[in-house]
Amino acid sequence: MKRWTGLIGALAIVVGGGAQAQDTIKIGSLFETSGFLAFLGNQGLEGANLAVEEINASGGIDGKKIDLVNFNTESDETKAVIGVKKLIERDKVVALIGAMNSGSTFSIIDIVQRAGIPIVSNGASRAISTPVNEKKWVFQAPLTDVLVINVLIDHFKEKGIGKIALNNADSGFATSGMKQWQRIAPERGIDIVIQQTYGNNDPDMTPQLTNIRAKSEVQAVVQWGTGKGQAIVAKNYRQLGIDKPLYYSHAASDPNLIKLAGDAANGIIFPTSKIAVVDELPDSDPQKKVTANFIEKFKAKYGRGPATFAGNGYDSMIMLADAIRRAGSTDPAKIRDAFEQTVDYPGVTSVYTYSAVDHYGAQPEGVALQIIEDGKIRLYK
Amino acid sequence: MKTPLALVCLLIVPFLGSDYLTNLLIVVMLHALPAIGVSLLMGYTGQISLGHAAFYGLGAYGAAAFSVHGGGDPWIGIALATFLVGVMSSYLGWVIFRLRGHYLAVATLGFGFIVNIAFVELRDWTGGPNGLPGIPPLDIPILDLSFHTDGTFFYVAWVAMILAVVMAQNLVNAPVGLVMRGIAESERAVSSLGNDVTSLKRKILVISAAVSAASGGLYAHYIGYISPQPFAIDFSIKLVVIIAIGGFRSIPGILFATLFVTVITEPLQELGYYDVVVYGLFLVVIIAYMPQGLLQGAYGLGRRMLSGARAPAGAGR
Amino acid sequence: MTLTVSGIGMKFGGLEALRDITFGVDDGELVAVIGPNGAGKSTLINVICGNYAPTAGAIEFRHRRIDALPPHIMNPLGIVRTFQTIELFRELTVHENVMAGGVAGAKVGVAPSLFRWPSVSRSEKALTRMADEYLDLVGLDRRRDDPASVLSAGQQRLLIIARALASGADWLFLDEPGAGLNPVAKERLAEVIARLRDHGKTIVFVEHDMGFIGRIAERIIVIDRGRVIADDVPEKIRSDERVISAYLGVGSASTRGGRKTAAPSKRKETAPLLDIRDLTVRYGGITALQDTSLTLMPGELVAVVGANGAGKSTLLKAIMGEAPVASGKIFLDGQDATHWTPRQFVAAGLSMCPEGRQLFGSLSVIDNLKLGRYTQVGALERWLPWSPRAGHEGGDTDRLIEEVFDVFPLLRERRDQLAGTLSGGEGQVLAIGRALMNTPDLLVLDEPSLGVAPRMIAEIFERLTALRERGMTILLVEQNARAALEIADRGYVLDSGRVMVEGSAVELLESESMAEAYLGAFPVSGETGAARTGGTHA
Known part of the structure; x- marks a missing residue:
């Protein structure tokens, strides 16, 4: 008997859903507030909550307030599957904002596709929304490596740089970056003279950089990685006295890079969103107003400055709300169609233009080249 | 025994029309398999394992690779992966069962780490940290059955769980089950009675690993995408937590605990950032005060409270 | 001789626990091994039963070298042992403990058990019956379904004997079967041992209680400091000078002469x-x-x-x-x-x-x-x-x-x-x-x-x-x-x-x-x- 009652009790917890108010628009989010990517998920959720507050304060969408329901996916794919089903079925959300963890998004693509609910994912892996004809319901908001690589190549062309060295970590982010470089660079006439890979947790990258130094024809070095590894590269690079310009990926906006690398970080050039350099932007920049507003409100609400990924959560929410407003409906299919028609939307992270063949959205003009000078990030001019 | 009845009643779940509930129970049933495996090894035979996520993952990656890279039939892939993991664990047992207690725990932990690193590093085969997408769902073309939806896959998971439960119950109730429990208490006594202790431990490890691998294979074909992360050390620890809550040596208790551990975190989400803290405290309380498991513990507590209500002076703590 | 122990030595690092132990035991004998604490009795049992491999000498059982064979190989040959520390399966019932003893002999495999093949049910029935018989033999039939852990020390000692018997071996090595038992329980134990001998079992046991030993043993082997110092019938052993000094110790030569007659009563008033x-x-x-x-x-x-x-x-x-x-x-x-x-x-x-x-x-x-x-x-x-x-x-x-x-x-x-x-x-x-x-x-x-x-x-x-x-x-x-x-x-x-x-x-x-x-x-x-x-x- 005791086992039965236990089971029923547990089921009751699961099934007994909350009462639903009809005068709100329910949006689900899958930010991970625990587990190994909690530091990203928490930022994203803060950004999204800020957006919701802002939208609701200005009267909501056609008088309806937004109700954001977050499911903590615990950075776990199995949990993400459970969570997305709960949000779709129990909370009856009309659209979703995805997790920071690419894996969590991958694992739920089939489910959102079947359910016909649009999702704006914050995972950075390009495979999330390609091929577009098979991922009709999946959109991405972050900067992708292809985008920033193209921005860098544009810059190289301008500077007359044709021969580069590529040094990358063996993490998922960096491996994906390496593959894109090897695909895009030849297409655009850039020669990768040498490519080196280091272990993500290696304590010293001198061997790889020594190999790179030996190639005198190299005009610039591109470094692709995350975390403390990219700080070590900066230090080793200066120690070896390599005098060629050093370019980093968009992951260089991590404040720990400057903290860990100190003076060695000075001179690093990297393409990323404009959040760190908003004061230096010309007033003509469409993102200036949006970003400044975001930073100000974020500081007011949370008492500290926003980290990069808060912008992702914020943009996803704001763009979804915009799509709902334009669709004039909370029908998921109509929201999806409206979202796909987003054009030149200035967000914090980027300027977004989606289309039936492009679900990445982020545009090159949303990316600005930046340089570290005296331990500060400045706009590169 | 109410457990068989409860398990049969589960069959109506897909008809309740809630994908969420169906999916939740599929996950519970898939996790119940490795939990039963750990219980056989750790609960009944007394050999600690902190590496079972590796067997689960090897089953998942093996089956997935077979159908994604090899284009083979998913069922054959699952069977093959299960078989290979069984063979591998037999050799593993030959190495690690030279160790006992803490040393065994560390060795199994190390095994779990190595396998997970392999999942990350063997990119061509596993897709590295980005994972392996496009794993086909299960079908039985001859019978015109497909298990693409939660409602249909539910029955696959259910059958797998029932098979595991029945076989585990058979094993622990058979005379060999007595010897398994004997090993947990006194290896030298068991050995003096003519049992080759190491060989027996290895056989139990093989069963335990194979049942985990089979579940991993089903998981891969259910979700359709795998990455190294669900097979990391966290899952091994979760399995140990499950069998601790389940009372180590009770198959029904472990089924309940799997359900509990998967479900408890849902209402706790209301607590926002503090859910982890409350969950942790809860586990500590269960493990410290309910060594027989949550099911028995709660039952005992309930009885004590009832008798306490009748005779207030007699209530102990 | 069915069992011959010849020249056995056992060293643990620098400690020589057994030195040149030689004796033999025939089928049907009832032999006690005695000696002061630390004499090497338990080590001897451990060596004969395969828990340790001896560092010197040879052991033959039924014309087969058995030294250094592991215990689980020893058992099918006919040798089983009990432990001073009892080593009961406390989580099992009394009956299950005895059943567990017979599982290896019944040869029920793990794989058939998973599917509950008919052979499994058959051996289970046979084991149940056999366990009941042995419980009867040691007089624990009335405690059949109790958890083993609730038995008294004496009953636990009897239970592990029944469990050992269930393994099918007919040579029993009992390591201190009477340790911690009260006189009544010891009496019971003596009866059981006598009954086992009547059933044709060979028994070698380690014991301290000389009264107990004198009553049931037919032959006593005395060990001191790793050597056999006497091997004889009980009456002779009791009067053996070497045995007495082994037990009471020998005065240390240097202190004997130099002993100052201390004044034990110098502070009597305090x-x-x-x-x-x-x-x-x-x-x-x-x-x-x-x-x-x-x-x-x-x-x-x-x-x-x-x-x-x-x-x-x-x-x-x-x-x-x-x-x-x-x-x-x-x-x-x-x-x-x-x-x-x-x-x-x-x-x-x-x-x-x-x-x-x-x-x-x-x-x-x-x-x-x-x-x-x-x-x-x-x-x-x-x-x-x-x-x-x-x-x-x-x-x-x-x-x-x-x-x-x-x-x-x-x-x-x-x-x-x-x-x-x-x-x-x-x-x-x-x-x-x-x-x-x-x-x-x-x-x-x-x-x-x-x-x-x-x-x-x-x-x-x-x-x-x-x-x-x-x-x-x-x-x-x-x-x-x-x-x-x-x-x-x-x-x-x-x-x-x-x-x-x-x-x-x-x-x-x-x-x-x-x-x-x-x-x-x-x-x-x-x-x-x-x-x-x-x-x-x-």
Whole structure:
């Protein structure tokens, strides 16, 4: 008997859903507030909550307030599957904002596709929304490596740089970056003279950089990685006295890079969103107003400055709300169609233009080249 | 025994029309398999394992690779992966069962780490940290059955769980089950009675690993995408937590605990950032005060409270 | 001979536990193996039953070399053993325990069990029946479905015999089957053993209780210091000079001559330092110590002697606050210490030098000594040893180490050697030194001669006399009665949990009853026990 009652009790917890108010628009989010990517998920959720507050304060969408329901996916794919089903079925959300963890998004693509609910994912892996004809319901908001690589190549062309060295970590982010470089660079006439890979947790990258130094024809070095590894590269690079310009990926906006690398970080050039350099932007920049507003409100609400990924959560929410407003409906299919028609939307992270063949959205003009000078990030001019 | 009845009643779940509930129970049933495996090894035979996520993952990656890279039939892939993991664990047992207690725990932990690193590093085969997408769902073309939806896959998971439960119950109730429990208490006594202790431990490890691998294979074909992360050390620890809550040596208790551990975190989400803290405290309380498991513990507590209500002076703590 | 043991030797590192053991046993024999504590009896059983591979010699069983075969191979050949520590499957029922014993013999595989093939059910039935028969044989049929853990010690000992029988082997090696049993349970055990012999089983058992052995064994093998010193029928063994001296110990030559007739009564008027009054200790249903009284005056050296199982360890546990005291009182320096914790005893100035030494093997000699001081060191010293204010105790420790080195110069020579590499005797010296670091008022030594070479025993006991002369009060618990009494002021002889004799050491040494307490020429405990409790036996 005791086992039965236990089971029923547990089921009751699961099934007994909350009462639903009809005068709100329910949006689900899958930010991970625990587990190994909690530091990203928490930022994203803060950004999204800020957006919701802002939208609701200005009267909501056609008088309806937004109700954001977050499911903590615990950075776990199995949990993400459970969570997305709960949000779709129990909370009856009309659209979703995805997790920071690419894996969590991958694992739920089939489910959102079947359910016909649009999702704006914050995972950075390009495979999330390609091929577009098979991922009709999946959109991405972050900067992708292809985008920033193209921005860098544009810059190289301008500077007359044709021969580069590529040094990358063996993490998922960096491996994906390496593959894109090897695909895009030849297409655009850039020669990768040498490519080196280091272990993500290696304590010293001198061997790889020594190999790179030996190639005198190299005009610039591109470094692709995350975390403390990219700080070590900066230090080793200066120690070896390599005098060629050093370019980093968009992951260089991590404040720990400057903290860990100190003076060695000075001179690093990297393409990323404009959040760190908003004061230096010309007033003509469409993102200036949006970003400044975001930073100000974020500081007011949370008492500290926003980290990069808060912008992702914020943009996803704001763009979804915009799509709902334009669709004039909370029908998921109509929201999806409206979202796909987003054009030149200035967000914090980027300027977004989606289309039936492009679900990445982020545009090159949303990316600005930046340089570290005296331990500060400045706009590169 | 109410457990068989409860398990049969589960069959109506897909008809309740809630994908969420169906999916939740599929996950519970898939996790119940490795939990039963750990219980056989750790609960009944007394050999600690902190590496079972590796067997689960090897089953998942093996089956997935077979159908994604090899284009083979998913069922054959699952069977093959299960078989290979069984063979591998037999050799593993030959190495690690030279160790006992803490040393065994560390060795199994190390095994779990190595396998997970392999999942990350063997990119061509596993897709590295980005994972392996496009794993086909299960079908039985001859019978015109497909298990693409939660409602249909539910029955696959259910059958797998029932098979595991029945076989585990058979094993622990058979005379060999007595010897398994004997090993947990006194290896030298068991050995003096003519049992080759190491060989027996290895056989139990093989069963335990194979049942985990089979579940991993089903998981891969259910979700359709795998990455190294669900097979990391966290899952091994979760399995140990499950069998601790389940009372180590009770198959029904472990089924309940799997359900509990998967479900408890849902209402706790209301607590926002503090859910982890409350969950942790809860586990500590269960493990410290309910060594027989949550099911028995709660039952005992309930009885004590009832008798306490009748005779207030007699209530102990 | 069915079993022949020839020239067996067993070395553990530097310790030679068995030396050139040779004997044979025939089918159907009932043989007891006796010897003082540490003689090597358990090692011998371990070697014969495959738990250790001997370092020398050969063992043949039914014309097959069996030395170094693992136990699970030994069993199908017909050899099974029980353990001194019982090794019961406590989570199983009584019946399941016996069933578990037969599983290997029934050859039910793991794979068939998963699918519950018919063969599994058949063997399960056969095992059930067999287990019932064996439970009947040892008289536990009425406890069939009880959890094994609730059985009394005596019933547990019978249960492991039934479990061993279920394995199908007909040669039984029983390691101390009577340890911890009360007289009634021992009587039961004797009956069961006799019955097994009538069923044609061969039994070799290790035992201490000479009365018990005398009643059932047909042949006794006596082992001392790893050698067979006698092998004969019980009547001859009892009068064998070598056996008596093995049990009572030989006086250490150096102390014998040099013994100063201490003045035991020089402080008669002062209050006793340790005063134990009518102490009774029970574990579960077993009375380990009954109405025992003992006094220790300041400055005295008192020896407590007695055979293994006499209650010496229990007495020491009670003095350290680790035994369940049923009645009686313990006074330490006038304070009621009956229910003190070990910490309180230590704080009150009692220092214990435990049996088996319990050194920290991976630490150096000097670090072992420092650890002996640890409880006395203040919090400041412990956590902030570099603090200038912590210096006081530190200096104290160094001074005490020097004092210990003065008493035992040997330790100074080996100050940086790891404790684990010391010989038995050197280790014992270190253990005593460590106990002294606590600056005790009362030093308690548990079996300091155990595993120590005779020459070192003499050396250690001489040092104890020196300590006593410096005013230390010493309680010496020893199996080696002669060596202990030769340096003691007074002595107590324990037997079966009671004080049999007490008196001045000189009186005891000359007393006839000493040998009797050890070798069981007394009315044996079994018989008196049966008579005493006869009324409740039903």
